[in-house]
Amino acid sequence: MQKTSPKRKIRKEQAQKRPGAEYKMQPHPEFDDEKIKGSGKLKGKVALITGGDSGIGKAVAILFAKEGADIAIVYLNEHQDAKEAKKSIEGYGQKCVLISGNIQSERFCISSISKTIKELKKIDILVNNAGIHYDQKSLLDISSKQLIKTFQTNVFPIFWLTKEALKYIPKGGVIINTASVTAYRGSHHLLDYAASKGAVVSFTRSLSSNLADKGIRVNAVAPGPIWTPLIVSSFDPESVAKFGSNVPMKRAGQPVEVAPSYLFLACADSSYITGQVLHPNGGEIING
Helix, strand or coil, X not given: CCCCCHXXXXXXXXXXXXXXXXXXXXXXXXXXXXXXXXXXXXXXXXXXXECCCCHHHHHHHHHHHHCCCEEEEEECCCXXXXXXXXXXXXXXXXXXXXXXXXXXXXXXXXXXXHHHHHHHCCCCEEEECCCCCCXXXXXXXXXXXXXXXXXXXXXXXXXXXXXXXXXXXCCCCEEEEECCCHHHHCCCCCHHHHHHHHHHHHHHHHHHHHHHHHCCEEEEECCCCECCHHHHCCCCHHHHHCCCCCCCCCXXXXXXXXXXXXXXHHCHHHCCCCCCEECCCCCCCCCC
């Protein structure tokens, strides 16, 4: 599979407002390797994925569908991206439910679980993936409003969605949370984001222990620099143009390169793994 590099092909004028639209990005992120066929690892399963309309979430949703799962995608308002994701999922013969709304609302999180149960009848896999960050040079530039919004997007919904989903997730079910490399090595310009992702790691480890007796596994993935709409909607053009060049592999990763980590944690291949974090980050050693 050929990998593209935003560093070589980036268009500086493509800055977008949050949360960003994948269909506008140049180069277009890679989210599916059609040469690789599914093997039924998730046959008969139902997965709810937040942020599944684009980026990592979209790649995960499509790979899960390729492996036999029906998908519920929770997203904010990126309707064109969501429709394209649904088309890809249905192209693999699986059902897809689109649920649009703001996960900063506990009520919406609860209703997202209810709609998934109503439409797809169950939940076997919950992927808490949606997130946001703001580039700030100093702690003095981070307002209380920004701090609250960061945690209300990156942390609170994981509690709310998981709490409600646990009413339905059966023994053998799986919860996967999206953390970040910044939770391990920090980030001088994403202070509140790194802190929120540290909370995700701690929650993952704690919940895994709490649910071990129930037979529900809880793990996380901590991506490094991945080419997604979050990048073009968060950073200035110069930063976007060189995004990912500081890791050992000298390029940003593609969503399709991260999705297999989620599949491994979602299927029986990882049946003896819980409370752990996988690190698709281009070679950065974090010792975590």
